[in-house]
Amino acid sequence: MFYQLKHKVNRIGAIFIAAFITIPASAEIPANYYQSVDESTPESLRNSLHQIIKGHTKIPYTSSSTDTWDVLEQADEDPNNSNNVIDVYKNASYRKVGGGNSNYNREHSWPKSYGFPNNVSSNYPYTDMHHLFIANGSYNSSRSNKPYADCTSCNEKVTLLNDGRGGSATESNWTVGSFESGSWETWEGRKGDVARALMYMAIRYEGGSHAVTGHMEPDLILTDDRSLIGASNTGSxxxxxxxxxxxxxxxxSREDPVDDYELRHNEVVFTYQGNRNPFIDHPEYIACVFEEICSGNGGGTPPPASTNAWINEIHYDNRGGDVNESVEILAPAATNLLNWRIEAYNGNNSSLYKTVELSGTVPDQQNGFGSINFNIKGIQNGSADGLALINPQGEVVQFLSYEGTLVAQNGSAEGMESTDIGVMETNSTQSGYSLQLSGHGQEYSDFIWQSPMQNSRGSINHNQSF
Known part of the structure; x- marks a missing residue:
């Protein structure tokens, strides 16, 4: 499939005089684009990525020449209808009209009110299309400038079925509140897209001046502190x-891996701006830059995958609405979890219902072993639901279950019977508790699953030693 990039000469209604350039839908990363990347430390990776992607070409927000409308209508094109676009939140398909309309507009995933509200010639983040998306106008208004966050007791904003996804009860956006105290949870098919867009912004804009024009640029920082977010809304x-x-x-970013929508968006924007989103091209960089879990190899070659990794902690059910559902993986220090994945199986039909791609390099937390916790929203509550740990070769390392056993009907574990861990959570389990392995040793078989206790997410479990 090819995408046509339109250069307007003028705009009168929906009439354009156009010339066309074609680019492949999934073009390869240009040779040597990331050659100067240094993964030895979080700071060195951040700095080297910034040097690669800074100084991009600014496309006008709205103009009689090529502007962000033109580029976004190509970047967010409906893969099944080149005359349409797919919006980021509602997953609706709309006919392209070449500009503002009552159906869709342009979403700043990093709200412009937080740092760069005034569209002047020196304001590069305002028009940076790596964080701009076509969005349903009503949904964009509902999201407003709320931070992205998991949402409980919230209002539902449903999606539509398009291109084989969206439209189900588990594929909705959720929202509550307003401004920095509010939350917008993007639906599961696009939450990774907006996450990696904001990560790009945090690396692209680190203060200082534009490499070519000399215009001063803001320092954009990701945080969990809502008060800092609110203080960024100054009107200037x-x-x-x-x-x-x-x-x-x-x-x-873990729950929703890179897909064809992001690849297309990245490629089209690169064609115009001249820079790429490194967290789409290399999602494994996220762990080093934002979690300080790095391979330490400088040149970017990850350490070998371990064959001695296992599921070490599980949380799937608690009193009230389930919160912080997660699975922790434990492995020898320096194990690279890139291309590992967790597959979740539903006991009602023994079928795969969720796949979570893993990443990150395991830290040394105790005598050469460590763990990484992965939040996985929507883990089934039983009975007889399963979790399979899959290595980069596609081999099933573990197939565990809780509240009974099952035989997988599809997925990597197809035909395999799970092993019941023998303990369970219920709807009366305290929030903040989990199921954990305890004991002493260096292999999974050395440890025993324990009934719910205070969680130890991302660290060595209680009563566990190596």
Whole structure:
């Protein structure tokens, strides 16, 4: 499939004189684009990525020449209808009209009110299309400038079924409140998109001046502190601004891996701006930059994957609405979890219902072992639901279940019977508790699953030693 990039000569209604350039839908990263990347430390990776992507070409927001409308209508094109666009929140398909209309508009995923509200020639983030998306006008208004965050007791904003996704009860946006105290939870098919867009903004804009024009640029920072986000809403362009929520954006980037929508958006924007989103091209960089879990190899070659990794902690049910559902993976220090994944199986039909791509390098937390916790919203509450840990070769390392056993009907574990861990959570389990392994050793078989206790997410479990 190819995408046509239109250069307007003028705009009169919907009539354009156009010339066309074609680019492939999934073009490869240009050779040597990331050659200068240094992954040895979080700071070195951040700095080297900034040097690569800074100084991009600014496209006018609205203009009689090529502007952001033209580019976004190509970047967010409906893959099944080149005359339409797909919006980021409602997943609706709308006919392209080449500008403002009653159906869709342009969403600043990093709200412009937080740091750069005034569209002047020196304001590069305002028109940076790596964080702009076509969005349903009503949904964009509802999101407003609320931080991205998981949402409980919230109002539902449903999606539509398009391109085989959206439209189900588990694929909705959720929102509550307003301004920095509010929350907008993007639906599961696009939450990774907005997470990686904001991560790009935090690396692209680090203060200082534009590499070519010399215009001063803001320092955009991801945070979990809502008060800092609120203080960024001054009504003026400012030097330092905040957005978030950082921890949940990291989780979202894991829950929703890069897909063809993001690849297309990245490629089209690159064609015009001349820079790329490194967290789409290399999602493994996220762990180093934002979690300070780095391979430490400088040149970017990850350490070998371990064959001795296992599920070490699980939380799936608690009193009231389930919160902070998660699975923790434990492995020898320096294990790279890139290309590992967790597959979740529903006991009602023994079928795969969720896949979570993993990433990050395991830290040394105790005598050469460590853990990484992965938030996974929507883990089924039983009975006999399963979790499979899959290595980069597609092999099932573990197939565990709780509240009974099941035989997987599809997925990587197809035909395999799960192993019941023998303990469970219920709807009376205290919030903040989890199921954990305890004991002493260096193999999964050395440890025993324990009934719910205070969680130890992302660290060595209680009563566990190596």
């Amino acid at each position: 362009n400012i030097a330092v601004a905040y957005m978030g929520l950082r921890a949940e954006l990291i989780d979202w």
